[in-house]
Amino acid sequence: MISNTSDRIKLPQGFWTGLRQLGIAAQDVARKAGLPLTIITELVVTTTQYFAIWQAYSDLIGDTAKGIIELATVYETAKYPPSVLATYHARDYRDALSRMTRYKQLCPPESLRITEEGEHCVIELEWLYTEQSGPPLLIGITLANLLELGRRGTGQSLTAQLVEFTQAMGDVQALEAYFGCPVRIGAKSNRLTLHRKDLDLPFLSYNEELLEILTPVLNESLGEQQSIRSVTEKVKWIMKRCLTGGQPDIHSVAKVLNMSDRTLQRRLTDENTSFKLLLTQAKHEQALEYLADPSLDIKEVAFLIGYEDQNSFYRAFRIWEDDTPSNWRAEHLGANSMSENANTY
Template identity: 80%
Template sequence: MKKSHTSDHIKIPPGFWTGLYQLGISAHDVACKARLPLTIIHEPVVTSVQYLAIWQAYSDLIGDTAKGIVKLATVFETAKYPPTVLATYHARDYRDALNRMARYKQLCPPETLRVTEEGEHCTIELEWLYTKQPGPPMLTGITLACLLELGRRGTGQPLTAQLVEFSQSMGDVQVLEAYFGCSVQVGAKCNRLTLYRRDLDRTFVSYNQELLEILTPALDRSLDEQCSRSITEAVKWIIKRSLTGGRPDIQAVAKELRMSDRTLQRRLTDDNTSFKQLLTQARHEQALEYLADPSLDIKEVAFLIGYEDQNSFYRAFRLWEGDTPSNWRTTHLDTNSISKESLGRSTIY
């Protein structure tokens, strides 16, 4: 039985820890720095919060962000990459590799890649899924560096980029410029790697058609399964974020997901749900979360989940829980208090 992969479950390739060890950084030190249990070292899957904490810990331990990016990008052995990345190294050419990377990156949140070819340029823009907050600069830098490293290792040529842009400070920029072979800008509006489009036609010396015929169908099946789950999660996340003081509509959510509302509705139908159902679920889940906070009064809770008047919220809540928000809160808080008291007594005695 396959384990479901959600937006909050990210795979850590074993080669990651090996790469850090080659740089003189132990997995034990990373876990301690990130304030995570040591068992995280042997966990194949971590949460997005843990994932970002691990990258921040590596950044803190290595010192300068730029040097940490270049060191890890160059030391990481191709054979240690997971199938999602390994497939790109055995692609037909650089263009095929980048398109595969962007496609299969959907299986490895929290970042996503958008590849655009125009004129003599090819741009790859990095965006963060499920959050407006940027990830650690180290993770941003290593993601873009690995895209150029992919081309260099695949073609066997010392390719250079045309321009690299980062939204955050990246440490010693000269180190990055020496690695990318071009100007590196920080404080930009986005995180983007610009390549020479002519390089995309370069064939890969590591092209392996037989291996791709094995990997591609399995990865595509995983992606199809992932997409139906992730679109539902993404829609619900956007709804929750947009509830306060209003009611988000499918057009607004579809626009944020860069698709038409008709396409979004079809994707949700394929996943046996609808926008209306997800809106109701999001309101219900948020209502319970807010009611568990005694500092919020009922009127505030109603507003926070998008109801203009308290009566409408009361009617909806009765349908969800068969009780009033006030009664539910009283029962819930009393139950929590009893549980804490019991826990306290058992600890004492």
């Protein structure tokens, strides 16, 4: 089983149900995305697959704005994963947004940054450990869901002050009608600006008892993810998240860790390693994890660990394992199968 710290994203349980309610069949999305139909039964997907699914939905729906609005309004609250569902039982809108920002770290690839100043509350969408930008529809639905959170939680028809997108989003007038404010295209970042006073509005769905149950479990999951202690472990964790978007460099990793390039190099030297060595180890470890997943073909594995050329992956793998990827997979998957069969007797 592939670990959660690798390039894997959980699909909400009701995702395909939501699309079906809009008259879009899951198999049509899979085919449009160029993915095997088995993707419909997968609980986790890669970042590349995740983005492809959202782009396929956008292509099938026809207009980005229409896809954003319809999915945001039709999706049932009860179908959200626990990390999102907990926000709907928060004390007020501010508490809900704070929880959403915190628990978004459990649901990459997007992350949120909230800033309150004067009469404004600005929420900026960023990508967690990847330079790859998501499809416009995914960006739009992420910001729409934040406003939808406030509307459903407070029971009021809240509006935003301003919505900014870096890319074209289809019918801007439709989006302005939905958000209740101007929508700016071609901005420097994707941002939702709310009325700060709305953050004090209490949630009708506030449930202290349920939060007492959900919060410790979610905090424990988040704690496990953030409990990586050494710089070496942190760097490798970040590298594995970035491999799909290409080969990460020391500058991009240092930026995530809020360090200078020189400081990161010094810390790694103190731990008797180097950036180059850790990158090789990260690729090697990820290759073995992906090869252990029979649903991924060799070309996909090569791409997922940052190799555009399959031959380059083969050469690297021979250095790591003194074997070819296909031989390694056949040997280890065969051994695992025999072990499982033995345990059934």
